Amino acid sequence: GPKFITCGEIMLRLTPPNYEKLRMATNFEASYGGSEANIALALANLGVDSTFFSVVPNNSLGKSAVRWLRSNDVHCTPMILTEPDETPSNRLGTYYLETGYGIRPSKVIYDRKHSAITEYDFSQVDLDELLEGFDWLHLSGITPALAPNCRGLIIDMLKEAKKKGLTVSFDGNFRSTLWTWDEARDFCTECLPYVDVLLGIEPYHLWKDENDHSKGDWKDGVPLQPSYEQQDEIFQHFIERYPSLKCIARHVRYAHSGSENSLKAFMWYDGHTFESKLFTFNILDRVGGGDAFASGLIYAMLHNYKAMDMINFAVASSAIKHTIHGDANITDDVSSIRNLMNMNYDIKR
Numbered sequence: 001g002p003k004f005i006t007c008g009e010i011m012l013r014l015t016p017p018n019y020e021k022l023r024m025a026t027n028f029e030a031s032y033g034g035s036e037a038n039i040a041l042a043l044a045n046l047g048v049d050s051t052f053f054s055v056v057p058n059n060s061l062g063k064s065a066v067r068w069l070r071s072n073d074v075h076c077t078p079m080i081l082t083e084p085d086e087t088p089s090n091r092l093g094t095y096y097l098e099t100g101y102g103i104r105p106s107k108v109i110y111d112r113k114h115s116a117i118t119e120y121d122f123s124q125v126d127l128d129e130l131l132e133g134f135d136w137l138h139l140s141g142i143t144p145a146l147a148p149n150c151r152g153l154i155i156d157m158l159k160e161a162k163k164k165g166l167t168v169s170f171d172g173n174f175r176s177t178l179w180t181w182d183e184a185r186d187f188c189t190e191c192l193p194y195v196d197v198l199l200g201i202e203p204y205h206l207w208k209d210e211n212d213h214s215k216g217d218w219k220d221g222v223p224l225q226p227s228y229e230q231q232d233e234i235f236q237h238f239i240e241r242y243p244s245l246k247c248i249a250r251h252v253r254y255a256h257s258g259s260e261n262s263l264k265a266f267m268w269y270d271g272h273t274f275e276s277k278l279f280t281f282n283i284l285d286r287v288g289g290g291d292a293f294a295s296g297l298i299y300a301m302l303h304n305y306k307a308m309d310m311i312n313f314a315v316a317s318s319a320i321k322h323t324i325h326g327d328a329n330i331t332d333d334v335s336s337i338r339n340l341m342n343m344n345y346d347i348k349r
């Protein structure tokens with residue numbers, strides 16, 4: 001089968017139990033997160049040969065993160081475990097998540113500065129060798145936002161992957177606490193010529209200056225809940241400028257009152273814009289929904305699904321993640337997502 005690789009930061013996630021607020025917490029549940037790690041896990045879980053490349057400290061915390069990945073069938077052979085002479089702070093990035101409830105939004109506090117991946121000298125890594133034998137590389141806009149060494153790594157990986165003929169997916173994944181809008185947009189513009197499958201790009205709105213974003217339902221240059229025609233226009237904007245793009249997908253959230261939520265997605269593929277079904281559900285843990293969408297889309301593309309099935313599988317995958325604790329979409333099997341995609345909610349017995 002096809003071989004998938006991704007690279008990013010894996011973090012320890014500390015969550016107060018039972019939707020408690022951080023300021024009241026007396027204990028934390030430990031799990032692991034990180035956008036690219038979440039995708040590696042979700043794909044491994046669906047049976048894809050999946051590898052995660054990162055840098056973590058060679059101590060109990062770093063080793064536990066690797067153990068978590070391995071116990072979920074993610075290959076960690078290229079993982080770098082560092083000593084303090086390689087990364088002076090030698091830290092595992094950490095983040096605190098206060099899980100929202102109904103009208104109260106979730107809150108994230110990062111504690112990831114000077115983590116091992118941000119201090120490692122990647123010029124020691126032979127990227128040609130690292131990517132050898134893989135068919136698909138996935139990267140996101142989070143890793144380059146961490147530090148200059150990571151920014152260099154991501155661009156170099158994109159170039160190497162393109163040279164070696166891998167399919168490259170990229171999720172813009174803007175995190176405003178890690179870098180500025182302009183830094184993100186400039187970096188993304190640099191990446192786009194190397195990307196085949198583009199996700200999560202709307203916040204970068206490379207068309208920023210070309211639109212009137214004063215309208216009420218627009219945010220940061222894009223309509224929040226676009227019509228088919230509006231979304232098609234946004235996709236065309238990218239296709240005209242970056243003809244090497246094969247697929248662009250956008251996951252659109254429709255917030256309702258309470259914890260109920262609806263999702264759908266649009267996808268440009270093979271010359272057409274497709275619109276998925278609308279999925280409505282209650283939220284248990286929404287962190288990683290976008291990653292579940294990305295992993296669903298990658299899975300469907302790797303398995304040559306028809307266009308409508310690709311986009312519906314990706315949204316169903318995100319919808320199901322919202323009902324699962326933790327960052328990663330650890331579903332039972334492919335059919336659990338396919339059942340949802342076909343709107344089959346029957347009890348399995």
Ligand code: KDG
Nearest residue numbers: 033034035142287288291327
């Ligand atoms: O997409 C989910 C991620 O946001 C989460 O896993 C943590 O990678 C993370 C980040 O940097 O926010």
